[in-house]
Amino acid sequence: MERKKRHYPNFPGVVGWIYGGNLNFERVLFLLHRITGLALIFYLFAHIIVVGFRAYSPQMWEMVMGRISGHANPVILFFEWLLVLAVIFHMFNGMRLIFLELGFFVGKPSRPVYPYRTSIDRQRIFTWIMMILASIFVIWSIFAFFMGGGSHA
Amino acid sequence: MREGRLWLLHLIAGFLMFFLLGSHIFFMHMAGGEPLSVEETFARAKNIAFPLMYTIFVAAALYHGLYGLRGILFERFHTPFSQKVINWLLSFLGTVWFLYALATTWIPFFK
Amino acid sequence: MGYDMGKPVKKVKFRVFRYDPERDDKPHYSEYTIEAWKGMSVLDALNEIKADQDPTLSWRQSCRMGVCGSCAMVINGKPALACQTQVLKLDTDVITIEPLKSFPVIKDLAPDLQNLFRHHTHVKPYIIRENEEELTEEEPTEEFLQSPEELEAFLQFSYCIKCGACVSACPVSQSDPEFYGPQALAQAFRYISDTRDEGEEIRYAIVDNPQGCWRCHFAQSCTFVCPKGVDPAMAIQYLKRDLVLMSLGMKKEKKRAQKAPLGAPTDKVPEKYIPPEFTIAKPE
Numbered sequence: 001m002e003r004k005k006r007h008y009p010n011f012p013g014v015v016g017w018i019y020g021g022n023l024n025f026e027r028v029l030f031l032l033h034r035i036t037g038l039a040l041i042f043y044l045f046a047h048i049i050v051v052g053f054r055a056y057s058p059q060m061w062e063m064v065m066g067r068i069s070g071h072a073n074p075v076i077l078f079f080e081w082l083l084v085l086a087v088i089f090h091m092f093n094g095m096r097l098i099f100l101e102l103g104f105f106v107g108k109p110s111r112p113v114y115p116y117r118t119s120i121d122r123q124r125i126f127t128w129i130m131m132i133l134a135s136i137f138v139i140w141s142i143f144a145f146f147m148g149g150g151s152h153a
Numbered sequence: 154m155r156e157g158r159l160w161l162l163h164l165i166a167g168f169l170m171f172f173l174l175g176s177h178i179f180f181m182h183m184a185g186g187e188p189l190s191v192e193e194t195f196a197r198a199k200n201i202a203f204p205l206m207y208t209i210f211v212a213a214a215l216y217h218g219l220y221g222l223r224g225i226l227f228e229r230f231h232t233p234f235s236q237k238v239i240n241w242l243l244s245f246l247g248t249v250w251f252l253y254a255l256a257t258t259w260i261p262f263f264k
Numbered sequence: 265m266g267y268d269m270g271k272p273v274k275k276v277k278f279r280v281f282r283y284d285p286e287r288d289d290k291p292h293y294s295e296y297t298i299e300a301w302k303g304m305s306v307l308d309a310l311n312e313i314k315a316d317q318d319p320t321l322s323w324r325q326s327c328r329m330g331v332c333g334s335c336a337m338v339i340n341g342k343p344a345l346a347c348q349t350q351v352l353k354l355d356t357d358v359i360t361i362e363p364l365k366s367f368p369v370i371k372d373l374a375p376d377l378q379n380l381f382r383h384h385t386h387v388k389p390y391i392i393r394e395n396e397e398e399l400t401e402e403e404p405t406e407e408f409l410q411s412p413e414e415l416e417a418f419l420q421f422s423y424c425i426k427c428g429a430c431v432s433a434c435p436v437s438q439s440d441p442e443f444y445g446p447q448a449l450a451q452a453f454r455y456i457s458d459t460r461d462e463g464e465e466i467r468y469a470i471v472d473n474p475q476g477c478w479r480c481h482f483a484q485s486c487t488f489v490c491p492k493g494v495d496p497a498m499a500i501q502y503l504k505r506d507l508v509l510m511s512l513g514m515k516k517e518k519k520r521a522q523k524a525p526l527g528a529p530t531d532k533v534p535e536k537y538i539p540p541e542f543t544i545a546k547p548e
C-alpha cells in the first residue's frame with residue numbers, strides 16, 4: 001500500500017515553556033513569571049468578587065472573611081503565603097523586565113569577537129540584585145506569616 | 154502603532170502596581186495589626202484618597218492581567234477572527250469586573 | 265575512512281532521534297557507540313556512524329565549519345551547530361541528538377525550516393532605498409560611507425547564519441509558530457540600524473504586530489544558544505525601545521549614510537570614515 005510521506009510535527013507547544021532542555025536561568029524566570037501572572041489574574045477575579053461583598057452585605061463579608069482568611073485555618077494561611085510569594089516574585093521580576101525590555105542594561109551592539117559577550121552576561125548583575133531584593137521580602141514574609149511578626153499573630 | 158501602545162500601557166500598569174500592589178500586600182500582611190472590619194473599611198473609604206487609589210489599582214490590575222492573558226492566548230489562536238473574539242471577550246470580562254469593583258469602592262464613600 | 269586525526273580517547277554512546285516519514289508514525293531513538301578522538305565534532309561522529317554503522321541516518325550539513333547554518337540540532341538538550349560542538353567537551357558518556365524543536369521533521373535530524381524563512385523574508389531583510397534607481401543602476405557612480413561605529417551598530421546582527429537554533433530554543437516560538445521569532449526580529453533590527461537603509465518605517469510597522477516583537481518575553485534562550493554571538497534578545501529589546509519612543513514622539517531622526525563618488529581618493533573622504541590601519545602580526 002502506498003503511504004504518503006509525512007513530516008513529524010516536532011512542536012513542543014505548552015510543554016516547551018516547561019521543558020526547555022539544557023537552557024538558561026532567564027528562561028526559568030520567564031516560566032515563573034508566566035505562572036505567577038496567570039495565578040494572579042485568576043486570583044484577582046475571585047478577590048474582586050469577595051471584596052465586593054462588603055458593600056452589599058456586611059454580614060456576608062464577615063462570614064467569608066472569617067472562613068477564608070488565614071486567621072481561621074493554617075492551610076489557607078499557607079496558600080495566602082504562596083500568593084504573597086507569587087506577588088513578590090512577579091513584582092521584582094516584572095520591574096526587572098520593564099527595564100530590560102526597554103533596552104536598559106542589555107549593552108550596546110559590539111564587534112562579535114570570540115568568545116562572544118552577550119546581553120546575558122551584561123544583565124546578570126541586575127537580575128541578581130532584583131532576585132536578592134525579592135528574597136529579602138520573601139524572608140520577611142516568612143516572619144510575618146509563620147513567626148508572629150505580622151498580622152497573623 | 155496600536156499593538157505597541159497596548160503593550161506600553163501594560164508596562165505602565167505594571168510599574169504603577171509595583172507601588173500599589175506592593176503597599177497593598179504590605180498593609181494586608183506585613184505591617185501587623187488585625188484585619189479590617191467592615192466598619193473600619195467603610196470609615197477609611199470616606200477619605201476620597203482610598204476609593205481613588207483603589208479605582209486606579211483595579212483598573213491597572215485588570216488591564217495588566219488581561220493583556221498578559223491575551224498575549225498567552227494569542228500564542229495559541231492565530232486567525233484574525235479568533236483574535237477578535239479573544240479581544241472582545243477579555244474586554245467584556247474586564248469591563249464587568251471593573252464596574253463591579255467600582256461600585257464596591259464608591260458605595261461606601263457615598264453612603 | 266580518513267578519520268585518523270587523533271587517537272581514540274574514550275567510547276561514547278550516541279542516542280539519535282530517528283524518524284522515517286515513509287515508515288514511522290512516531291519517532292524512536294537508535295543507539296550507536298563510537299570511539300571519540302580529540303578534536304572530534306558531533307558532525308564528525310555522525311559521519312562516522314553513517315559510514316560504518318547505519319547508512320540510513322540523515323541530517324543536513326554543508327560547510328562543516330560553522331558558516332552555512334545547516335547542521336543545527338539539539339545536542340544534549342541544547343540547540344547547537346553539530347560541527348562546532350566537540351564530542352569530548354560535552355563530557356558525557358551518552359550524547360542525545362534530536363532535530364531542532366519547533367520545526368517539522370523531514371527525516372531523522374533534518375528539520376523543515378520553511379517557517380524560519382517565511383518569517384525572515386517577511387521583515388524585508390535587505391537594504392531598502394527610497395530611490396530605487398540606486399539599487400537597479402547597472403553602473404553605480406556613488407558609494408555609501410560608513411564609519412567603524414556605524415558598522416558596529418549592526419555588524420553583530422549581520423553574523424546570523426539562519427541556522428534556526430534560536431527559534432528552536434525560544435519558549436514563545438515553541439508554543440506559537442506564528443511568532444516572528446528571534447531570528448527574523450533580529451534581522452529587522454539589523455537593517456533598521458544600518459545607516460544605508462531607508463526602510464525603517466516599513467519594518468517598524470511590520471514588527472509592531474500582535475505576533476511581532478511584543479510577544480517576546482526576554483527569556484534570552486535565543487542569545488544563550490546562538491552560535492554566532494548575534495544576541496537576538498538584545499536586538500528585540502532595542503526594537504521595542506524604538507517603537508515605544510516613536511509612539512511617544514521621542515524617537516530621534518535616524519542617521520543616513522553619506523555618499524561619495526565611486527573610487528573617490530581617500531583624502532576627499534571625511535576622516536571619521538577611514539578605518540584604522542590594519543596591522544597583521546607576523547608569525548614569530
Ligand code: HEM
Nearest residue numbers: 040044048051080083087181194207210211214254257258
Ligand atoms: C492574600 C493577600 C491579600 C489580602 C488579604 C487582600 C485583602 C484585601 C482587602 C481587605 C481589600 C479591601 C480593602 C479596602 O477596601 O479597604 C482588598 C482590595 C483589593 N485587592 Fe486585595 N488582598 C490580597 C491580595 C491582593 C492581590 C494579590 C491583588 C492583585 C492581584 C489584590 C488586589 C486588590 C484590589 C484590586 C482591591 C480593590 C478591590 C475593589 O475595589 O473592589 N489583592 N484586598
Ligand code: HEM
Nearest residue numbers: 034037038040041091094095097167170171218221222481
Ligand atoms: C506588582 C507589580 C507588577 C509588575 C511590576 C508587573 C510586571 C509585568 C511585566 C513587565 C510583564 C511583561 C512581561 C513580559 O513582557 O515578558 C508582566 C506580565 C504579566 N503580568 Fe504582571 N506585573 C505586576 C503585577 C501583576 C498582577 C497583579 C497581575 C495579575 C492580575 C499580573 C499578571 C501578568 C500576566 C498574566 C502577565 C503575562 C505573562 C506572560 O505573558 O508570560 N501582573 N507583568
Ligand code: SF4
Nearest residue numbers: 424425427428430490
Ligand atoms: S540568530 Fe544565531 S541562532 Fe538564530 S538563526 Fe541566526 S545564527 Fe542561528
Ligand code: SF4
Nearest residue numbers: 434480481483484486
Ligand atoms: S528573548 Fe524573546 S525571542 Fe529570545 S528566546 Fe526569549 S522570548 Fe524568544
Ligand code: FES
Nearest residue numbers: 328332333335347
Ligand atoms: S555544517 Fe555548516 S554550520 Fe555546521
